[in-house]
Every structure is written in structure tokens, then in C-alpha cells.
Amino acid sequence: MSATLIDGKAFAASIRERVAGHVARLKDDHGLTPGLAVVLVGEDPASQVYVRNKGKQTEEAGMASFEHRLPVDTPEADLLALIARLNRDAAVHGILVQLPLPDHIDAAKVINAIDPAKDVDGFHISNVGLLATGQKAMVPCTPLGCLMMLRDHLGDLSGQEAVVVGRSNIVGKPMAQLLLSDSCTVTVAHSRTRDLAEVCRRADILVAAVGRPQMIPGDWIRPGATVIDVGINRIPAPERGEGKTRLVGDVDFDSAVKVAGAITPVPGGVGPMTIACLLANTVTACCRANGLEEPEGLTA
Secondary structure (H helix, E strand, O other): OOOEEOOHHHHHHHHHHHHHHHHHHHHHHHOOOOEEEEEEEOOOHHHHHHHHHHHHHHHHOOOEEEEEEEOOOOOHHHHHHHHHHHHHOOOOOEEEEOOOOOOOOOHHHHHOOOOHHHEOOOOOHHHHHHHHOOOOOOOOHHHHHHHHHHHHHHOOOOOOEEEEEOOOOOOHHHHHHHHHHOOOEEEEEOOOOOOHHHHHHOOOEEEEOOOOOOOEOHHHOOOOOEEEEOOOEEEEOHHHOOOOEEEEOOEOHHHHOOOOOEEOOOOOOOHHHHHHHHHHHHHHHHHHHOOOOOOOOOOO
């Protein structure tokens, strides 16, 4: 038995295509151009690449991209003042502050300074509370992407036994809330869960988001289960040469692919969905701000 590969790269491309179509209609029918503002403080290399990719894909979808790159020693007050200006700017429908922030800046204070209606990352405490109580919210991009792939592969998720390994505010907790909203029976597990292997083996849907490379082996997976591997971990790859590395997930792919019914690879699985869902959230925010119908299939 070999699992079906869930191609996140191809699925993300289809999401971006649908986003671009909706953007074109907003421009033609309503004279609206969704706008995404991304704020980067400092010069973290990974963050710079990520921000550059966000800007490129935003423009390719026909949306307005606003980038704000600030020095690493930018005072917290200056960053908060910029966010206040973006909150007031009618051309900006989504605001994303790239994490991590420098140590002298309180990330929670910055996130909660963003207008919840423009919080396309879904991290504002108001959006967290709305999601937890089953109300309309801006949903964090990575969990939203996972949900979209699950719905696309499995259809109706009602009654499925789902296990989420990981309890972060960014992925684990909102993922559990989304699965609950789709009427799954949900268990949130983590590195300290007793008999974690047995808990994982119960899952029809297993979402791995614990941040430990290849932590979940194939014999922890129920035969035929759908596995969503959110982990992106870099490990040494001496077979590629001295000092070389490779990306792996939180699941041991080589053993899991022999047991699972379907699985997302790393790379090429969940990763590409994050920016695609960021674009989708920006279009959703634009529609909500203008009292227009939300794009079908691009929200939770």
C-alpha cells in the first residue's frame, strides 16, 4: 500500500487562480482593489524571502501590495504608529506583521493593535475568540489551508476522528477549532501526551504540528488515515555533501507513506497553502469591509 500524495503546491495554485478571478470581478464590478500591507522589522533572511514571496504573489493575483521594511532597532512605539496608520488606510484591507519580531518589541501588543477586520493572519485575540465560539472570524492561514485540503480530499468531514498533535496558537489550537466546526471528534495531543502513539493510531485524520523532525513514525498511523504534516524542519543531509541539509516534516514520511491513505509531503504540502490562504483572507476582508458577498470556497 502507498498513500495518495496531497499536492499542496498544485492546490495552492488553484486557490491563487480563484483569488485572481475574484479580484478581477471586484475591480470590474465595484472598482475595488484588495490591498495587503506586510510589515517586516529587521533583516532575518528567512523572513525577507517570505515577505518577498508574499509581495510577488499578491501582485500576481492583481491585488495591491504595500511593503514596510523597518530597521531592527525600530522602537515599539513607531511600529504601533505605523499599524495605526494602516488601520485607517482604506486602500489596505489586510495587515500582516512578519514574525518573529525583535526582542524589544512585544509581539502580542503589536498583533492586538491591528484592526481585527484587517487581521489576515487571524492572530488578534478577537478573531481567536470568534473562531473558538463558532462565529465569523479571520482564520489563521496555515490551519485554513489544511482544512481546505482535507475538505477537497475527503469531502464531508462530519464524524471523522481527528487528532491534532501540537497546541500552538498559530496552528494546533485553531486547527482543532476548525475541525470541531466541521463536526469532527477532535483530540488535541502534544509531546507530553501519555501514550501518544496510541492516541495517534485512533485518528482518521492526523494533523502533525509539533515542530519536531520525523517525530511520528509510520507505526503510529492508522492504516488508511489522512495525514496532514505541517512541520517544516531542516536536518543534516550528509549524503548530499558536507554541511548540506534537507527539509522534513514532523512525520517520518518514508514509513508513513506505506500506511496512510493520503499524506502531504514536505516540502510541497502544507507550505504553499499558507500564502495562498493569506491572499484569500485579504479578498475576504475586502468583501466584508464593503458589505459584499464573500468568495465561495475561500473561507472556513
